[in-house]
């Protein structure tokens with residue numbers, strides 16, 4: 001490895017923009033972070049202001065460099081990782097978005113999805129993209145923007161507009177509006193990228209009525225995506241991956257059978273399944289896992305839409321906590337059994353249920369229930385949702401996971417981690433660096449610019465803690481049955497107009 005060099009990972013998450021500085025041994029040196037606005041125009045709609053995303057992302061980069069980097073020429077490369085699926089369309093010439101970005105959690109296109117299902121498109125979508133038809137993915141969000149923003153479809157047909165997920169949007173801005181690119185992991189979340197042939201699926205685009213001229217060029221994840229000119233220096237962008245695939249890479253799940261679970265806004269478990277595409281029989285999706293030149297692996301994914309977001313709801317919606325970290329002690333304060341159950345189906349349910357019409361609910365309330373019970377039930381919902389996914393994944397894989405690698409903001413919570421180990425009855429391994437997402441982007445960028453090799457990276461993975469189950473199996477199974485009962489009662493709640 002070359003000393004004296006840095007990699008900067010830009011981690012564009014659902015709730016914040018982060019910039020993370022890594023040294024030449026892939027250690028985290030410093031982090032800058034800024035939250036940005038969550039816009040909820042109607043029930044079930046979630047938007048982001050793309051200009052605010054670009055501004056916060058640039059600001060954290062600038063602050064990081066000003067505080068910690070003496071010579072900009074020491075920045076060997078930039079890696080980008082991002083919330084996936086979030087959909088933006090902007091003007092090719094001015095770079096102005098035609099509308100706020102529609103966030104992955106936005107369910108306004110549920111009825112479009114129903115129509116696609118009624119047209120019998122499920123098998124075609126699944127065989128080509130590995131996905132289920134759901135409002136989660138970019139395709140129906142693009143259709144909504146083209147059909148609802150005045151003049152958009154006409155402009156798109158004339159080639160005047162560009163579509164991109166947040167990685168494309170950042171590269172476009174970083175390169176002075178020169179590059180319109182994405183990587184395979186992000187492309188695989190659109191619902192019209194053929195993950196076997198590695199190309200946009202023309203026949204799906206035709207059925208969906210999405211003009212191909214909107215689409216970015218797709219590259220592998222450690223390609224050269226363009227250059228960012230900063231203070232007179234050209235910094236190459238040599239790594240891009242969707243945040244969950246980046247975390248898979250950051251946790252060094254390089255081989256088939258290795259899995260990780262990331263607890264951020266949502267919760268996403270990915271298992272590397274090797275070079276052969278395998279479809280799930282148990283409600284998971286298949287996606288591009290690792291896409292390097294000469295090394296390509298698929299992953300099975302269980303996507304849970306609301307995890308840390310439920311903790312944010314306690315803070316911003318109910319206002320019963322001020323900081324997410326308070327939840328650990330509040331949950332520990334409740335000594336009695338786990339009889340309050342919270343199902344955070346705020347935006348429907350993702351894997352393995354795929355119910356766009358489910359909504360959140362709290363069960364088991366009694367006269368002595370207080371806010372601490374609700375906090376505890378909220379944390380526990382993350383662990384139960386993870387058990388839902390692990391069961392599906394083990395059935396698909398045909399063997400049992402011996403331990404679970406975790407990362408993401410919410411794994412700082414020791415109560416949650418212990419309860420997770422208890423409810424799964426397996427060890428939960430928390431790494432020293434819980435920023436696996438940024439780490440993955442940095443690994444990719446460093447590979448892309450030749451700062452290190454895959455073999456060198458394998459030497460660098462330190463554990464912070466291993467949580468071992470202490471709860472009896474019978475108790476864990478009983479609690480999980482209670483959870484399953486609660487989930488059933490939240491399903492199919494909202495009625496289609």
Ligand SMILES: Nc1ncnc2c1ncn2[C@@H]1O[C@H](COP(=O)(O)OP(=O)(O)O)[C@@H](O)[C@H]1O
Nearest residue numbers: 013014015264265308309311324325409410413
């Ligand atoms: N100590 C904690 N306990 C529980 N949840 C937490 C804790 N710290 C952060 N979180 C939750 O984790 C999420 C932030 O994690 P992060 O990985 O930064 O997410 P994202 O990349 O989706 O923005 C927030 O939703 C927050 O509520």
Ligand SMILES: O=P(O)(O)OC[C@H](O)CO
Nearest residue numbers: 013014083084264265266
């Ligand atoms: O922002 P995160 O970390 O919750 O990740 C969001 C996912 O990429 C959505 O698919």
